[in-house]
Amino acid sequence: MGQVLRHEVLSVLLENSANFLSGEEISKRVGVSRAAIWKHIKELRNEGYEIEAKPRKGYRLIYRPDRVATEEIQNELSTKLFGQQIRYEPVAKSTQILAHQWARAGAPEGSLVIADEQQAGKGRLGRVWYSPPKTGIWMSLILRPPIPIQQASHLTxxxxxxxxxxIINQTNLPIKIKWPNDLLLQGKKICGILTELRGDQDKIEYIVLGMGINVNQQSDHFPSELKEVATSLAVQGKQSYSRASLIAEVMKELEYYYLLYLEQGFEPIRNRWESLSDLIGKKITAKTPQAKVVGVAESLSSDGSLMVRSGKELITIYSADIDKE
Amino acid sequence: MGQVLRHEVLSVLLENSANFLSGEEISKRVGVSRAAIWKHIKELRNEGYEIEAKPRKGYRLIYRPDRVATEEIQNELSTKLFGQQIRYEPVAKSTQILAHQWARAGAPEGSLVIADEQQAGKGRLGRVWYSPPKTGIWMSLILRPPIPIQQASHLTxxxxxxxxxxIINQTNLPIKIKWPNDLLLQGKKICGILTELRGDQDKIEYIVLGMGINVNQQSDHFPSELKEVATSLAVQGKQSYSRASLIAEVMKELEYYYLLYLEQGFEPIRNRWESLSDLIGKKITAKTPQAKVVGVAESLSSDGSLMVRSGKELITIYSADIDKE
Known part of the structure; x- marks a missing residue:
């Protein structure tokens, strides 16, 4: 209950950050006593918010720490569906696990799980995703697309x-997609995406779209085994970014492309993917669970697999680690 | 513990049903006192087993009730993998739910959940599957095929x-497959199959293959709303069948086709499917979630979808209820 009221006090301050608001006014809007308001202001300051207090004028928010809690994001959200329901955890084992539980319990499409820190973040192929606190975006979005399971990789x-x-809208950094869905900056990983799903022969029950974005890590934040392969937006852009704003922008863009996909099918997604990827037409090596394929990435097929020309053969790649030659 | 010992007593009796075994001999093999053996014999009789007892000769099993408990099935099992781990429940809400839990907890491939009765058996498209006690086979098999999610319908x-x-091996009844995987006898449903799965962009984590087979129901066992559309092996074959033997045979055939598929791919499965189905070449109506398609069923595509020729169009059907004209 105290948590909920503190969020309301913060929301009122966020909405009015250009002006001072009297304690009486805040007390009226939130519906608790002025003494309680004062207690919540103190707690917000402990969380890192700077709140100016002036006699006879009241309170004004002058600095927000870079938090990814619900009220920070909902303040910037422009979507109809995605992120309208948020579950925020300061520390979680993995947002994927929480999202699966929530989806099985009936969470509506667009429900979003965010953690400030993951203790066992999940990456592709059973790998661990390094997810330290206060620096990255670790979140899982629940989708319920009315499509057959054969087309699930469209969502990936x-x-x-x-x-x-x-990310491009917020940072102007030259992001490239590596098949199927790693995002790279200067050849290093900035974001990983993990698409997990549950369904049956007739339909997808739900998809949990896990996203890990390295935002404000400094280069010495990365463990030594990741330094050569991972980077952050802050390292590449030489500035820090608001994680809450970026989450809101990700929700907006995902919702846009999702609704476009439901209306027009995979073709516009494929076109946009091909323009953001630097793979098509390049010579690549694909390590699949079965074999190593060397050839030229020719196209994305209609089920989202990668078609690779190797000599006279055209090989369909469903799952692989890809390296450009 | 009593349960486990009773199963051991039964196993010893099953293995030696041609001969009498003395109480002393059984007691030695199971490792408990002769008084305990006598107690278990009484309990087995309460479960419907008929066990002859003769002075100075001992005990002999002369009648087995039609049970689907673990020891009844393992006695007849000829597989290497499928059904080697069995979890049996006299009453379950749904074997699918139990199998999902077991699969997430790490059950090995081929693990099988069987219930004598389901209180909320699951069918396709969210429908209920009528699963009364003592008459049918209600079971769920856990698979972990090393194939991409795009090909999951191969397993269906x-x-x-x-x-x-x-079923054909055990009963000689003329089973026909209705796309994708209902089994019919004289146009009425004898078996439904529900394929549920969990996976990610790289692989299938597991598939739960749910099977409901109507075995020994008499025609007046079916609720009135099912009488027109469902039937049982007993009604069609005019005799009752051993459910345990049929389960063992299903495990054998499923394992055979599964290993064939992993070795040779979808082609031999498709050929066998087409010979067991009476759909290909027929005029059909397919009610999909989006539309009603009328046309001629032309073939199964390589991803398991049904290709229907409607005028000049060739339409891909992923999920539908199919009726022949």
């Missing part, structure tokens, strides 16, 4: 398109 | 081939 590719577009 | 079709073959 759509996700990489939506997240890339959002 | 494989399941219908394996179950049909097993």
């Amino acid at each position: 590719l759509l996700a990489s398109v939506g997240v890339s577009s959002a | 079709l494989l399941a219908s081939v394996g179950v049909s073959s097993a």
Whole structure:
């Protein structure tokens, strides 16, 4: 209850950050006593918010720490569906696990799980995703697309398109997509996407779209085994970015491409993906669970697999680690 | 513990049902006192087993009730993988739910959940599957095929081939497959198959293959709303069948086609499916979630979808209720 009221006090301050608001006014809007308001202001300051207090004028928010809690994001959200329901955890084992539980319990499409820190973040192929506190975006979005399971990988590719577009809009950094859905900056990983799903022969029950974005890490934040392969927006852009604003932008772009996909099918997604990827037409090596394929990436097929020309053969790649020659 | 010992007593009796075994001999093999053996014999009689007892000769099993408990099935099992781990429940809400839990907890491939009765059996498209006690086979098999999610429907079709073959082997009844995987006798449903899965962009984590087979129901066992559309092996074959033997045969046939599929791919499965189905070449109506398609069923595509020729168009059907004209 105290948590809920503190969020309301913060929301009132966020909406009015250009002006001072009297304690009486805040007390009226939130519906608790002025003494309680004062207690919540103190707690917000402990969380890192700077709140100016002037006699006879009241309170004004002058600095927000870079938090990814619900009220910070909802303040900037422009979507109809995605992110309208948020579950925020300061520390979670993995947002994927929480999102699966929520989806099975009936969470509506667009529900979003965010953690400030993950203790066992999940990456592709059973790998761990390094998810330290206060620096990155670790979140999982629940989708319920009315499509057959054969086309689930459309959503994987759509996700990489939506997240890339959002990052480019906010940072102007030259993001590239590596098949199927790693996002790279200067050849290093800036974002990983994990698409997990549950369904049956007739339909997808739900998809959990996991996204890990390295935002404000400094280069010495990365463990030594990741330094060569991972980077952050802050390292590349030489500035820090608001994680809450970026989450809101990701929701906007994902919703845009999702609705476009439901209306027009995979073709516009494929076109956008191909323009954001630097793979098509390049010579690549694909390490699949079965074999190593060397050839030229020719196209994305209609089910989202990668078609690779190797000599006279055209090989369909469903799952692989890809390296450009 | 009593349960486990009773199963051991039963196993010893099953293995030696041609001969009498002295109480002393049984007691030695199971490792408990002769008084305890006598107690278990009484309990087995309460469960419906008829056990002859003769002075100075001992005990002999002369009648087995039609049970689907673990020891009844393992006694007849000839597989290497499928059904080697069995979880049996006299009453379950749904074997699918139990199998999902077991799969997430790490159950090995081939693990099988069986219930004598389901209180909320699951069918396709969210429908209920009527699962009364003592008459049918309600079971869920856990698979972990190393294939991409785009090909998951291969397993749906494989399941219908394996179950049909097993029923034909045991009963000689003329089973037909209705796309994708209902099994029919004289146009009425004898078996439904529900394929549920969990996976990610790189692989299938697991598939739960749910099977409901109407075995020994008499025609007046079916609720009135099912009488027109459902039937049982007993009604059609005019005799009752051992459910445990049929389960063992289903495991054998499913394992055979599964290993064939992993070795040779979808082609042999498709051929067998087409010979067991009476759909290809027929005029059909397919009610999909989006539309009603009328046309001629032309073939199964390589991803398991049904290709229907409607005028000049060739339409891909992923999910539908199919009726022949």
